[in-house]
Amino acid sequence: MFAAQVLMYRQNQVLLDLLEPEVVALGYELLGIELNQNGNGSILRVYIDKSDGVVIEDCVRVSHQIAGLLDVEDPVKGNYELEVSSPGLDRPLFTIEQIKNVIGEQVKIKLYEKHNGRKRFVGVLSSVDDDEIVINCEDEEYNVPFRLIERARLVPQF
Numbered sequence: 001m002f003a004a005q006v007l008m009y010r011q012n013q014v015l016l017d018l019l020e021p022e023v024v025a026l027g028y029e030l031l032g033i034e035l036n037q038n039g040n041g042s043i044l045r046v047y048i049d050k051s052d053g054v055v056i057e058d059c060v061r062v063s064h065q066i067a068g069l070l071d072v073e074d075p076v077k078g079n080y081e082l083e084v085s086s087p088g089l090d091r092p093l094f095t096i097e098q099i100k101n102v103i104g105e106q107v108k109i110k111l112y113e114k115h116n117g118r119k120r121f122v123g124v125l126s127s128v129d130d131d132e133i134v135i136n137c138e139d140e141e142y143n144v145p146f147r148l149i150e151r152a153r154l155v156p157q158f
Helices: 013-025 056-073 096-100
Strands: 029-038 041-049 080-085 106-115 118-128 132-137 140-145 149-154
Touching: 013 029, 013 041, 013 056, 041 056, 056 080, 096 118, 106 132, 106 140, 118 140
Parallel strands: 041 080
Antiparallel strands: 029 041, 106 118, 106 149, 118 132, 132 140
């Protein structure tokens, strides 16, 4: 559950607390939420997963269930579009636990501000501790604090 997990980057806790019980009750894991503002409103993207993978019918099922809840509770100000999605090959990583599960994999990290002269890192995740990750990029090792991570994703390997 999100309340017990340390979030790597800022999540809307109100939305997590509202939606997670519904998603879990349907038999899915709530991986994380993205709420992105655009010119005419927002996009609320909810990422779900389950052990045998997510198909479109799963996304539709969760979308119908949480749309009603969102209509009643109205936690998002203004117009928004709801998208329920599987994590896909370029899986977003929202928590420290999620990123610990991909040690040894190639990841893409975007920071809120520059660290070691850069805001973006693409490389192999070599370790994770309570405060930071270590990523190898272009034959150099970088220690990146969790508090600076804006987004983290797996880089698909083909």
